[in-house]
Amino acid sequence: MENQKRRDQGLAYRVDEKVLAELQRCRRLLQQLNQTDWGDFQALARITEQLLGKANGAVLTPPFYCDYGTHIEIGRHFYANFNCTMLDVAPIKIGNNCLLGPNVSLFTAGHPLHPLPRTAGLEYGKPITLGDNVWIGGNSVICPGVRIGSNTVVGAGSVVLRDLPPNVVAAGNPCRVIRPITEADRETLCKEEKIDKEAWEWVTQCSRKKNTDCR
Numbered sequence: 001m002e003n004q005k006r007r008d009q010g011l012a013y014r015v016d017e018k019v020l021a022e023l024q025r026c027r028r029l030l031q032q033l034n035q036t037d038w039g040d041f042q043a044l045a046r047i048t049e050q051l052l053g054k055a056n057g058a059v060l061t062p063p064f065y066c067d068y069g070t071h072i073e074i075g076r077h078f079y080a081n082f083n084c085t086m087l088d089v090a091p092i093k094i095g096n097n098c099l100l101g102p103n104v105s106l107f108t109a110g111h112p113l114h115p116l117p118r119t120a121g122l123e124y125g126k127p128i129t130l131g132d133n134v135w136i137g138g139n140s141v142i143c144p145g146v147r148i149g150s151n152t153v154v155g156a157g158s159v160v161l162r163d164l165p166p167n168v169v170a171a172g173n174p175c176r177v178i179r180p181i182t183e184a185d186r187e188t189l190c191k192e193e194k195i196d197k198e199a200w201e202w203v204t205q206c207s208r209k210k211n212t213d214c215r
Contacts, residue, residue, distance in 0.1 A: 007089060012112075012122045026051070026069045034063045060084065067109065075132065080104070089125025090144070098130055101138030101156065110144045131166060140175075151181060 004022075006013035013019070033047045044062070049055045051066070054073040060080050066072060071088035075096035082102045086092055090108035108125040112118045128142055131150030136142070140158040147163045154160060155171025155178070164170050169178045189195045195203070 007123075007125060010090060010124065010126060012117070012124050014121045014123070022068055022070070026067060029069065030065060033060070036062070038062050071108075074098075081138070087125075089123065090127040092128045094130045095132035095134065095150065097133045099135045101136060101140070103139045104136050104142075105140075106142045108144050137171075153181065 001011075003013040003016045003019050007019065015023070029047060029051045033044065033051065036043050036047065038044070038061075041059075044060070045057070048058055048060050051069040052058065052072045052074060053070045056074050056076050056078070058074045058078040058080070061082050061084075063082070064080065064084050066086040066088050068088050071090065072086055072092045072094075074094045075098065077097045078094060078099075080100040081104070084100055084103075085105040085107075087105075087107045087109040092106055092108060106128050108128050110124050110126065112122055112124075126145035128144070129147045130136075130142075131148060131152070133151045134148050134154075135152075136148075136154045137156030137158065139156055140154050140160065142148070142154075142160045146160050148154070148160070149164060149166030149168075151167045152164050153169045154164070154175060155169065157173070158171050158175040159173040160170075160175040162174070164175070164177065167181050169181060170176060171178055187195050187200065189199075
């Protein structure tokens with residue numbers, strides 16, 4: 001079986017000429033993206049569309065890094081802050097209205113623990129999935145095979161090794177659920193600070209449209 005097919009089926013694979021060609025294509029596009037005028041949002045958007053398997057208007061703040069790009073599928077209203085890394089050996093699927101803080105890393109790639117198969121050049125990838133409305137705090141790492149449920153918030157500096165359910169706040173290394181997100185959080189900005197009246201009017205205008213795609 002070809003290494004590309006082995007990789008895409010989640011099996012152990014090695015980097016050969018065909019895999020290397022895919023990596024080269026991605027790196028050339030990344031070079032364009034990261035060397036483009038960071039204030040030229042239209043040019044950045046065009047390159048992002050070429051880079052990703054499904055961009056859907058995604059905003060990637062340079063510098064951004066990935067392995068292939070074509071294994072990344074992103075929903076509507078996605079934003080990644082500075083220095084995001086997505087090692088997309090396996091598929092990375094991200095829902096609508098998701099936010100990634102600075103220095104967030106999503107790693108689908110892995111290597112065997114024992115040195116014998118590792119030094120033989122074996123690699124593998126396990127998919128990562130984020131539901132809708134997920135917010136990942138800065139300097140967090142999402143490890144291979146992890147699924148994060150919709151509406152969940154991951155605190156800054158977390159290392160997520162296992163799946164997280166929807167509608168929770170989670171944080172830590174290793175990351176764990178801290179508490180559920182409840183109606184008490186509805187009008188809260190930060191800790192116990194309330195959202196001011198003018199900003200809340202934007203929220204109510206959005207809710208009248210019966211969706212959260214209001215940016």
